Amino acid sequence: MSELILYLNIIRRNPIYLAGLVIVSLFVVVGLIAPYILTRPGDAWGLTYDINKRLSPPSLEHLFGTDEYGRDLFNRVLLGTRFSLVIGVGVVALSLAIGIPVGLIAGYVGGKAGTALMRVTDMFLAFPPLLLAIALAATFGRGLSNTILALSLSWWPWYSRLIYLQVSSVRNLPYVDAAKVIGISEARIMFRHVLPNSLTPVITQATLDIGSAILEASALSFLGIGVPPPTPEWGLLVSSGWRLISVAWWVSFFPGLAIVITVLGFNLLGDAVKELMDPRLRNLLSMRRV
Amino acid sequence: MPVPREYVVKRLLLLVFVVIGVLVITFVITRIIPARPEFLWAGPHATEEQLKRARQELHLDEPVHVQLYYYLLDFFRGNWGVSWRTRLPVLNDLLTALPATLELVIVAFLLASLIGIPLGIYSALRYGRIADQIIRVLTILGASVPVFWIALIFQTAIGIWAGVLPAGKRVDDYLAYITGFKPITGFYILDSIIQGNLPVFIDVLRHIIMPAFVLSIYPLSLSSRMSRSLMIEVLNENHVRSLEVWGVPQKTILFKYALRNVIVPVIASLGLSFGYTLVGAFMVELIFVWPGLGYYAGMSLLSYDYPAIIGVVILVALFYSLINLVVDLIHAWLDPRVRF
Numbered sequence: 001m002s003e004l005i006l007y008l009n010i011i012r013r014n015p016i017y018l019a020g021l022v023i024v025s026l027f028v029v030v031g032l033i034a035p036y037i038l039t040r041p042g043d044a045w046g047l048t049y050d051i052n053k054r055l056s057p058p059s060l061e062h063l064f065g066t067d068e069y070g071r072d073l074f075n076r077v078l079l080g081t082r083f084s085l086v087i088g089v090g091v092v093a094l095s096l097a098i099g100i101p102v103g104l105i106a107g108y109v110g111g112k113a114g115t116a117l118m119r120v121t122d123m124f125l126a127f128p129p130l131l132l133a134i135a136l137a138a139t140f141g142r143g144l145s146n147t148i149l150a151l152s153l154s155w156w157p158w159y160s161r162l163i164y165l166q167v168s169s170v171r172n173l174p175y176v177d178a179a180k181v182i183g184i185s186e187a188r189i190m191f192r193h194v195l196p197n198s199l200t201p202v203i204t205q206a207t208l209d210i211g212s213a214i215l216e217a218s219a220l221s222f223l224g225i226g227v228p229p230p231t232p233e234w235g236l237l238v239s240s241g242w243r244l245i246s247v248a249w250w251v252s253f254f255p256g257l258a259i260v261i262t263v264l265g266f267n268l269l270g271d272a273v274k275e276l277m278d279p280r281l282r283n284l285l286s287m288r289r290v
Numbered sequence: 291m292p293v294p295r296e297y298v299v300k301r302l303l304l305l306v307f308v309v310i311g312v313l314v315i316t317f318v319i320t321r322i323i324p325a326r327p328e329f330l331w332a333g334p335h336a337t338e339e340q341l342k343r344a345r346q347e348l349h350l351d352e353p354v355h356v357q358l359y360y361y362l363l364d365f366f367r368g369n370w371g372v373s374w375r376t377r378l379p380v381l382n383d384l385l386t387a388l389p390a391t392l393e394l395v396i397v398a399f400l401l402a403s404l405i406g407i408p409l410g411i412y413s414a415l416r417y418g419r420i421a422d423q424i425i426r427v428l429t430i431l432g433a434s435v436p437v438f439w440i441a442l443i444f445q446t447a448i449g450i451w452a453g454v455l456p457a458g459k460r461v462d463d464y465l466a467y468i469t470g471f472k473p474i475t476g477f478y479i480l481d482s483i484i485q486g487n488l489p490v491f492i493d494v495l496r497h498i499i500m501p502a503f504v505l506s507i508y509p510l511s512l513s514s515r516m517s518r519s520l521m522i523e524v525l526n527e528n529h530v531r532s533l534e535v536w537g538v539p540q541k542t543i544l545f546k547y548a549l550r551n552v553i554v555p556v557i558a559s560l561g562l563s564f565g566y567t568l569v570g571a572f573m574v575e576l577i578f579v580w581p582g583l584g585y586y587a588g589m590s591l592l593s594y595d596y597p598a599i600i601g602v603v604i605l606v607a608l609f610y611s612l613i614n615l616v617v618d619l620i621h622a623w624l625d626p627r628v629r630f
Contacts, residue, residue, distance in 0.1 A: 016427060123311040127603070128565025128610045132315075134572075135603050138591050139319045215436055219573065222438045225591065238439050242577075245442055246450045256439030263434035271430060 007276050017272035023265025031085030034078050043071035044079040046230025055248045065250035067240065073251065076232035077258050083233045084262060087148055087217045088210035094152035096206055099159030104198075106160070107167030108190050118164060124157040130216055137220050142228040147217055155213070159202055166198035173197075204273060211266025218259050234259045298619065305611050312607045313365070316600045317358050348374070361597070370604075371597035375590060380601035383586060388605070389476025390460060391582030395571055397479075397502035399560060402509035407556055409510075410517030411549075417522060425514065432511030438573040441504045445577060448500060455500050458579040462493050501578040505571055509563050513556050520552045554621070561617040565610035 011017040035041075042048030050070035058065040064073035102121065106114040124132065136150035170176065171194055179189050218235025220226035227233040229240070234255040241251025336344065345351055349360050364371040369379035376383055413425040449457025456462070460478055461471070471490045474481050479498070482491035524530055525548060533543050572584030579585070583602055590598035 016423065123308055123315070126308040126312055126611050127607050128569050130566065130569040131603060131606055134569070134587075134591075135316055135599065136319055138599065211434070215434070218436055219438065222436070222573065223576075223588070223591070235436070235438075238436070238442070242442060245446045249446060252439065252442055256436060256443075259436050259439065260431070260434055263436075264431055267430045267434050271426075 007273075010276060011269075011272050014272070016268060020265050020268025020270075020272060023261060024269050027081065027262050027265060028085065030078070031081045034082040038075050038079060040072045040075045044075040044232060046071065046076075046232065055244065055251070057248075058250050064254040065248070067237075067251050068244060068248075073237070073254055076237060077234070077255050080232040080234045080237065080255060080258065081262075083144070083227065083231060084214045084217070084259075086144070087151075087227075087233075088214045090148040091151040091155060091213040091217070092206045092210055094148060095155040095159055096202070098152065099156035100163050100195075100199075100202070102156070103160035103163030104167055104190065104195060107164040107198075108171055108194055117160075121157045121160050121164075124154070125161070127154065129154060130219060133216060133220060134223065134225065137225040142225065144227050144231070147220055147226045150220070151213060151216055155209075159206065162202050162205060163198055166201060167194055170194050170197050208266055208270035208273065211263040211270070214259065214266075215263050297622070301615055301618070305615060308611055309604065309608055313362075313600070313604055314358065316603045317361055318354065361600070364597075370601045373590070373595055373598045373601075375593045375595040375598060380597050383598065384583065384601050384605050386476070387581065387583045387586045389582075390580060391568070391571055391575065391584065393477045393479060394498065394502055394505060394574070394580060394582060395564070395567055397498055398506040398567060398571075399509060399564075401503055401506040402513050403557065403560060405506075406510040406513030407517045407553065410514035410556075411521050411544075411552065413514065413518045414521030414525065415544075422518075426518070429511040429514045429518075432507045433515075435507060437504065437508065437570045438577060440507060441501070441574050441577045444500055444504050456497050458577075460494065460497050460580060461490060462497075465493055466490055501574050501580060505567060505574050508570060509560055509567055512563055513560055516559050517552050517556045520555060521548065524548045524551045558617045558621055561613050564613045565606065568606055568609065 008021075011021055038044045040048075046069075048071065050066075053062075053066050053070035054068055056062060056066045056070070062072050062074060064077060067073055067076070102117050106117040106121070132154035133150050136153055137147060140146035140150055176189060176193060179193055184193075214234075217226060218233070218238070221233045221235030222239045224239065227236055229236060237255035238252045238259075241248065241253075241255075245252050349357050352360075361371060368381065370381040370384070372378070373380050373383055409425055409429075413422045416422045445457050448455050465471075469487055469490055471482065471485065471487050474484060478494040479491070482488075482494055530543060530547060533547060534540075568583075571582065572587055574580065575582045575584035576588045583605070586598065587602040589595075590602065
């Protein structure tokens with residue numbers, strides 16, 4: 001806890017890091033309250049339309065302009081924050097839920113089962129990151145939970161490898177030997193001693209990966225295999241303005257800008273954390289997404 | 291240090307297993323789709339009878355493992371199955387589309403290393419100053435931008451509104467026709483040089499520069515960030531600092547001692563980002579109407595053309611694994627600390 005305060009103090013002194021922290025906090029807060037602060041909820045959820053106002057450029061009444069159905073884009077982008085938050089957190093949480101047990105068993109139990117698990121992990125890592133997600137998303141069909149599932153299934157091997165490396169080093173530490181000598185059960189050592197001491201880099205990395213998850217989810221939606229319309233997901237909004245862009249640039253522009261700012265926030269924060277962490281951790285973290 | 295042959299053989303064998311694994315995973319997941327491809331195969335006005343025959347021809351009524359057997363048979367016969375959409379052997383389709391994608395990706399990587407590495411080194415030399423801060427923020431920004439969005443922005447602003455560069459396609463068809471340009475290798479830059487066709491060469495460059503730059507933004511940011519942090523690390527190492535103390539000129543230190551420690555790992559990491567960029571190329575191709583793998587994959591996805599989708603995935607995964615292998619071998623060869 002005191003470390004956290006120390007980190008926050010260092011972040012506060014650097015304007016770049018501070019910007020990252022502010023963006024991410026804002027993203028989380030807006031994501032949580034978005035459905036309750038909409039001025040035009042019907043437009044945001046895609047339930048209403050007003051053909052007379054279609055494709056009006058940004059103005060005081062419609063800050064980001066309107067789309068081809070005359071829906072207010074500002075409200076849609078605002079609500080999109082909620083979807084990005086759900087997708088980002090969902091992907092990371094589900095990936096951890098798969099990756100941690102696999103890495104823990106492979107690293108602590110080892111043996112034939114452990115080797116087999118790591119071979120499976122390697123096989124999944126043989127796919128370029130987004131490619132497997134595309135194949136899976138195309139298979140599962142459009143939908144919020146399908147998108148989260150497709151991304152998680154292509155994402156977990158990173159965490160399983162990270163936790164595997166951590167566990168393999170932690171399990172050889174003297175206190176684990178000591179625990180064995182005094183007769184604590186293997187399962188208890190694994191869950192109570194090895195796992196908690198291996199989690200920090202994985203959880204840190206996962207939190208920072210929320211930005212990348214949002215980026216990849218938006219790519220799926222852009223390709224038409226992510227979240228279905230009329231969901232105001234940012235990637236989908238960019239794609240909905242694709243064919244209109246030379247006459248109505250704002251339809252694609254603002255949702256894309258929302259993605260850039262959010263992901264930028266996570267990356268700035270990630271940079272800060274990587275600089276603050278000790279070099280051992282930094283080396284581990286830099287493995288992700290080289 | 292020379293790389294032991296056993297290590298190379300072991301890695302190649304592993305590659306074969308990985309490819310087979312990729313093949314099986316992809317095959318199984320594409321067969322979970324509840325779509326009904328026999329409609330695609332038999333045409334829109336097919337009778338019940340024809341649909342039934344289509345199901346038989348495509349082996350759709352067999353269990354998944356039997357379907358996999360038929361697919362593996364096709365795969366090792368060397369045609370990778372027949373596309374249900376174009377009705378041509380998938381491998382043919384892929385090889386036709388591949389040069390367009392590779393040309394795009396190669397130019398993007400050239401841009402990424404030629405701009406990214408000097409930028410990162412400059413940033414390191416100005417460590418903590420304003421130029422360093424600006425470059426850092428720009429490169430973090432570059433890693434945060436969705437490629438499809440920035441592609442759309444560039445295409446609209448530069449290609450359509452300003453009209454400075456062409457907004458899509460690989461070459462002006464009319465110009466290619468009147469100058470008698472013929473694709474030989476499929477790499478248009480190379481083809482136009484072989485044929486000594488200067489107008490087409492310039493036109494091809496004008497077409498490729500915008501999509502390639504858009505695609506290079508991510509690897510460019512990556513190489514710049516990596517060369518910056520490596521350079522800072524190297525400049526702080528004792529052997530480099532003692533050179534400084536001895537009065538060796540900074541230029542000599544930089545180019546003779548520091549640079550080689552930076553370039554190799556950066557190129558290696560660029561190699562590893564190849565797969566990511568290849569998939570990014572899919573979206574760039576869709577936007578810039580670039581007739582490569584991505585365009586083909588997009589069309590195949592829309593029509594549930596399983597053999598084509600599997601083909602694209604396997605080809606890309608194969609490239610990705612091969613590049614990883616080559617990067618590891620080069621690394622092992624150049625870096626005496628790597629153990630086998």
